[in-house]
Structure formats: C-alpha cells, structure tokens
Amino acid sequence: MNTHADPYIESDFTDRQGAVLEAALGLLVEGGEKAITTAGIARAANCSKESLYKWFGDRDGILAAMITYQASKVRVSARLGGPSQSAEAFRAELEVFANDLLTVLSGETSLALNRLAIGQGSREGSVLGNLLIERGRKTVRERAMVLLQSGQLAGVLRFDDRAAAFDTLYSLVVGDFHVRMLLGETVPALRDELARKEHVEQAINRFHLFYSKDHMN
Amino acid sequence: MNTHADPYIESDFTDRQGAVLEAALGLLVEGGEKAITTAGIARAANCSKESLYKWFGDRDGILAAMITYQASKVRVSARLGGPSQSAEAFRAELEVFANDLLTVLSGETSLALNRLAIGQGSREGSVLGNLLIERGRKTVRERAMVLLQSGQLAGVLRFDDRAAAFDTLYSLVVGDFHVRMLLGETVPALRDELARKEHVEQAINRFHLFYSKDHMN
DNA sequence: TGTGTACCGTACCGTTCGGTACTATGTCAA
DNA sequence: TTGACATAGTACCGAACGGTACGGTACACA
Numbered sequence: 232m233n234t235h236a237d238p239y240i241e242s243d244f245t246d247r248q249g250a251v252l253e254a255a256l257g258l259l260v261e262g263g264e265k266a267i268t269t270a271g272i273a274r275a276a277n278c279s280k281e282s283l284y285k286w287f288g289d290r291d292g293i294l295a296a297m298i299t300y301q302a303s304k305v306r307v308s309a310r311l312g313g314p315s316q317s318a319e320a321f322r323a324e325l326e327v328f329a330n331d332l333l334t335v336l337s338g339e340t341s342l343a344l345n346r347l348a349i350g351q352g353s354r355e356g357s358v359l360g361n362l363l364i365e366r367g368r369k370t371v372r373e374r375a376m377v378l379l380q381s382g383q384l385a386g387v388l389r390f391d392d393r394a395a396a397f398d399t400l401y402s403l404v405v406g407d408f409h410v411r412m413l414l415g416e417t418v419p420a421l422r423d424e425l426a427r428k429e430h431v432e433q434a435i436n437r438f439h440l441f442y443s444k445d446h447m448n
Numbered sequence: 449m450n451t452h453a454d455p456y457i458e459s460d461f462t463d464r465q466g467a468v469l470e471a472a473l474g475l476l477v478e479g480g481e482k483a484i485t486t487a488g489i490a491r492a493a494n495c496s497k498e499s500l501y502k503w504f505g506d507r508d509g510i511l512a513a514m515i516t517y518q519a520s521k522v523r524v525s526a527r528l529g530g531p532s533q534s535a536e537a538f539r540a541e542l543e544v545f546a547n548d549l550l551t552v553l554s555g556e557t558s559l560a561l562n563r564l565a566i567g568q569g570s571r572e573g574s575v576l577g578n579l580l581i582e583r584g585r586k587t588v589r590e591r592a593m594v595l596l597q598s599g600q601l602a603g604v605l606r607f608d609d610r611a612a613a614f615d616t617l618y619s620l621v622v623g624d625f626h627v628r629m630l631l632g633e634t635v636p637a638l639r640d641e642l643a644r645k646e647h648v649e650q651a652i653n654r655f656h657l658f659y660s661k662d663h664m665n
Numbered sequence: 666t667g668t669g670t671a672c673c674g675t676a677c678c679g680t681t682c683g684g685t686a687c688t689a690t691g692t693c694a695a
Numbered sequence: 696t697t698g699a700c701a702t703a704g705t706a707c708c709g710a711a712c713g714g715t716a717c718g719g720t721a722c723a724c725a
Contacts, residue, residue, distance in 0.1 A: 247672090264567060269713060279673045280714075290713065349630045350481065350567020357632025364631055398623060406619035410626050413566045414581055415574025437658065464702090486683060496703045497684080507683065 244300055248286055251276040252300040255293060260343045264350055267294065294351070295362060298344055302366035305335070316385045318443075322435060328378055329404040329431045332371060336409055337421055341367075345413055372397060388442045396442055403434040461517055465503055468493040469517040472510060477560045481567055484511065511568070512579055515561055519583035522552065533602045535660075539652060545595055546621040546648045549588060553626055554638055558584075562630055589614060605659045613659055620651040 244252065254276035258266045269290060273280045287293045316324070335341055348359035375397050382388040390396040408418050420426045461469065471493035475483045486507060490497045504510045533541070552558055561584075565576035592614050599605040607613040625635050637643045 263569070268711085270711090273674090277673080279675090281674095281716085282672060284714070285672095345627075345631075346566050346569060349563050352480075352563060352630070352632040360631035360633070364628070364633060402619050402623035405624060406615060407622060407626065409624065410562075410630075411581070413569070413627075413630075414562075414577035415569040416577070416581060440657065441654065485681085487681095490704090494703075496705090498686085498704095499702060501684070502702090 244296070244303075247278075248296075249300060251278055251283070251286075252293075252297050255297055256301060256340055256343070259297065259347060260339045263343070264347050267347075269293070291358070294347065294359060298348070298359060298362050299366060301340060301344060302370075316381065316387070318385075318387045321382050321385055321387045322439070324378060325382075325400075325435050325438070326431055328375060329400075329434060330427075332401075332404055333408070333421060333427065333431070335371075336405060337412060337418075342412055345409075349413065375400060386444065389444050390442050399441060400434075400438050403437050404431065461513070461520075464495075465513075466517060468495055468500070468503075469510075469514050472514055473518060473557055473560070476514065476564060477556045480560070481564050484564075486510070508575070511564065511576060515565070515576060515579045516583055518557060518561060519587070533598065533604070535602075535604045538599050538602055538604045539656070541595060542599075542617075542652050542655070543648055545592060546617075546651060547644075549618075549621055550625070550638060550644065550648070552588070553622060554629060554635075559629055562626075566630065592617060603661065606661045607659050616658060617651075617655050620654050621648065 251272065255267060255272045258271055258275055267290075269280050269283055272278075272293065273283060283293060287296050345363065348357070348363045351357070352360040376393060379388060379390075379393055379396055379400075383390065383393075388396070408421060411418055412421075420430045468489065472484060472489045475488055475492055484507075486497050486500055489495075489510065490500060500510060504513050561580065565574070565580045568574070569577040593610060596605065596607075596610055596613055596617075600607065600610075605613070625638060628635055629638075637647045
C-alpha cells in the first residue's frame with residue numbers, strides 16, 4: 232500500500248534480498264503469518280537460513296523488511312497537475328485518487344501486510360504497525376494533500392484545515408471497507424466495477440458537498 | 449454466564465467456563481495472541497488443560513468461545529424510544545449511539561479481539577472474522593437500523609436505502625479510527641473528551657446534511 | 666594459482682506449544 | 696458409606712520453530 236516520500240530512506244536491499252522478500256510476501260499472502268517461517272522462506276527462495284539471519288537479523292527483522300520492501304516497491308505516481316484546473320478536471324483527479332486508494336487497499340499483499348502488522352500489535356509497541364503507518368498511510372496522505380492543495384488553489388475547494396479535509400475524504404471513500412476486508416469479508420461494493428464506480432462517485436459528491444465553494448454550509 | 453444474570457444475556461457457557469474465558473481475555477488484552485497458550489490459560493484461570501479441551505475442543509475452539517462470550521456480554525441496550533420524537537431528541541439519540549460505538553470500538557478487549565481475528569484471517573476461511581462480524585458488527589448494525597427507522601418515522605430523516613444510510617453514518621463516525629487503533633496508534637480525536645465530542649457532533653451534522661428532510665440535495 | 670568472500674544446503678540444538686494421559690481431590694446422590 | 700462424576704494438577708510426548716554451526720561451491724581478485 233505504500234511508498235516512502237522520505238528521500239533519505241531508501242530500500243537498501245540487493246536484488247537477491249528483494250527476491251527473497253518477494254518470496255516471503257508470497258508465502259504471507261498465501262498462508263498468513265503462520266506461513267512465514269525461516270525454513271519456509273529459505274525453501275521458497277532457495278536461500279540459506281544463515282543468509283536470512285545475516286541480512287535481516289532475526290525473524291522480526293524479516294517481517295519489518297517485508298513491509299519496507301513492499302512500500303518501496305509500490306511507489307505512487309505523483310501525477311500532480313498544476314494548480315490551474317477546471318472543477319471538472321479536479322473532480323476527475325479526485326476520482327482517480329479514490330479509485331487508486333481502493334485498489335491499493337484491497338490488494339492481497341496490502342491486506343496481508345496489514346493483517347500481519349495488526350496481528351502482531353500492539354505487542355512490543357506495535358513496531359510493524361508504526362512502520363506500516365509511516366511508510367504506507369503517510370504517503371497516501373501526502374499525495375492527497377497535494378491534490379487538495381491544488382484544488383484549493385484552483386478555487387474549487389475551500390477549507391481551513393487541510394488535514395481534516397483529507398480525513399473526511401478518506402472516510403467517505405474507504406469507510407469501513409478496510410476493516411471488513413481485513414476480517415475476511417468480500418465487500419460487494421468493491422467487487423464489480425459498476426458498484427465501485429458508483430461508490431466512488433457518491434463519495435466524491437459528498438466530499439464536494441462539504442468542501443466545494445458552491446456548497447458551503 | 450448462565451445463572452441469575454441478565455435475562456437478555458444468554459450464552460451456553462457455565463459460570464466456570466465464563467470465568468476461564470474471562471481470564472483468557474485478560475491474557476489476550478495484555479499479551480496479544482501469542483499469550484494465549486493452553487498452559488497459560490490453565491494457569492491464569494486455575495483450571496486444568498484437560499477441562500479446556502473438554503469444554504472447547506481445541507485451541508481454536510477457545511478463541512472462538514472468547515469471541516462469542518465477549519459478544520454475549522456486551523449486548524447492546526436497545527433503548528428504542530418510540531417513533532414520535534422531536535428532531536432535537538433524535539439528534540441526541542444519534543449522538544449517544546455514536547459515542548457508544550466509539551467507546552466500544554476503542555475498548556481494549558474489542559481491539560484485542562479484532563486483532564486476533566484479523567491476525568488469524570483470512571486463513572481457513574477466516575472463521576473468527578466471520579464470527580466477529582456476525583456477533584459484533586451485526587448487533588451494532590441492528591441497533592442503528594432501529595434508530596434510523598424511528599428517525600424516518602418521526603419525519604426527521606429521509607432515505608430510500610436504510611442500509612446505505614447506516615453505512616454512511618458508520619463511516620462518518622468511525623472513519624479510519626478503527627484501523628489506526630488496530631495498528632497501535634493512539635488517535636488524538638478519541639483521547640480527550642472535548643475533541644471526541646466535537647468529532648461526534650460534526651459527524652452527526654454531516655449525516656443530517658445528507659439525510660435530513662431539510663437538507664436534501 | 667592461491668586466498669578471501671558470499672552463499673547454499675543441511676544437520677543440529679534448545680525451547681515452546683498443542684494435545685493426551687494419569688493421579689489426586691472434592692462433591693453429590695443413593 | 697459408597698460409587699459415579701467433574702475437575703485440578705502434573706507429567707509426558709511429538710512436532711514445529713527460531714537460531715546456530717559447519718561443510719561445500721562458485722566466483723572475484725591479486
């Protein structure tokens with residue numbers, strides 16, 4: 232679900248290490264956390280357990296590396312089109328963002344990693360949870376913030392608290408779909424394309440109802 | 449618990465079994481899923497492992513029993529005040545509901561059980577996840593549905609799809625607080641009473657903006 | 666050619682855990 | 696009192712897992 236915007240945080244993983252983490256992610260997606268055994272990863276990735284411990288320290292290190300690796304892989308296309316846009320163009324951009332967000336969140340790998348972090352937490356200060364929030368959610372947030380900013384500059388939106396506006400947008404788009412998917416439910420509104428399109432449109436409509444200049448209450 | 453308790457609370461657990469499950473829940477809240485070992489439960493509850501297996505079958509049976517037990521304990525007070533209400537009274541009821549919802553979701557036990565179910569899922573068809581949705585979410589849903597129904601009958605609200613209205617209400621009230629708490633973050637808007645009150649009021653305001661008769665768009 | 670480095674594959678160790686078996690203790694009913 | 700039953704406590708077993716050690720191999724570099 233993630234990228235990292237921090238320029239000085241880079242995925243210092245070699246190709247081999249990346250391949251190993253890829254295999255580990257495959258195991259995770261298929262079998263959940265219990266499937267992530269050091270022996271299992273070594274077998275799936277054709278590497279030695281000794282290398283695993285040399286590269287990642289211990290099992291928890293492997294889990295953390297899986298998150299940062301996936302985050303570095305799913306880089307978000309910034310795609311910010313300057314501040315001069317029509318209301319329609321901006322609305323379309325918002326819809327694209329909402330769709331991307333739902334696509335990422337409903338992805339198998341994202342769900343598996345979130346389940347992993349949630350399952351581990353909050354034991355040990357929820358290291359994985361923090362990692363996931365830091366590397367995943369914050370980049371989505373930043374992309375959205377840029378988007379909202381440009382909407383404001385274009386005169387389409389109006390708000391005092393941009394962060395609050397983002398929270399609203401996120402709530403309207405995602406709702407409790409995320410938790411339900413994490414619990415194993417197949418959310419109907421996300422399965423077929425039509426229902427999903429309708430949902431996104433309604434969410435964006437309502438967002439505009441709150442924050443567009445025409446609809447201020 | 450079976451004896452001399454609330455007639456509303458029914459579960460097929462004896463007092464002793466309830467006490468054991470209580471101890472297990474304590475372990476879960478304190479130490480996460482890894483703390484739920486059969487030996488640990490037996491020690492904490494002063495019972496024998498043999499009794500655990502006799503009562504609950506196996507470890508997964510214990511986990512499932514913990515969920516159903518907790519669900520049977522937290523039964524929601526229906527408190528439905530008939531359909532003839534003023535708009536203000538109904539609004540107040542909605543706020544009470546929203547507050548109760550946030551209180552339940554941010555409770556340690558609820559969070560721990562959700563983490564447990566999510567961590568196990570979706571392996572094995574996510575039995576625990578279904579159980580949690582079935583026994584937990586649906587009761588909240590039904591209480592809200594009654595509430596919304598009475599709001600409609602009182603002429604305060606208007607909607608075609610009551611379920612969709614509930615989803616909206618849930619999204620506005622809970623937002624992504626739930627996932628963030630599950631990931632171990634302490635959500636600021638839920639910590640102090642003031643911010644929380646503001647959040648609930650805004651959520652209900654917006655809900656009315658969507659569904660009250662005066663604000664239809 | 667020799668030497669170091671990185672890695673694989675496997676064997677191994679100590680611990681933990683789920684699950685079972687057995688004994689001891691208490692309780693209730695006839 | 697006696698016998699049936701439920702449960703606590705403990706000991707035990709086999710499997711799985713995290714982590715370590717070691718031998719063998721390919722390759723780089725001098």
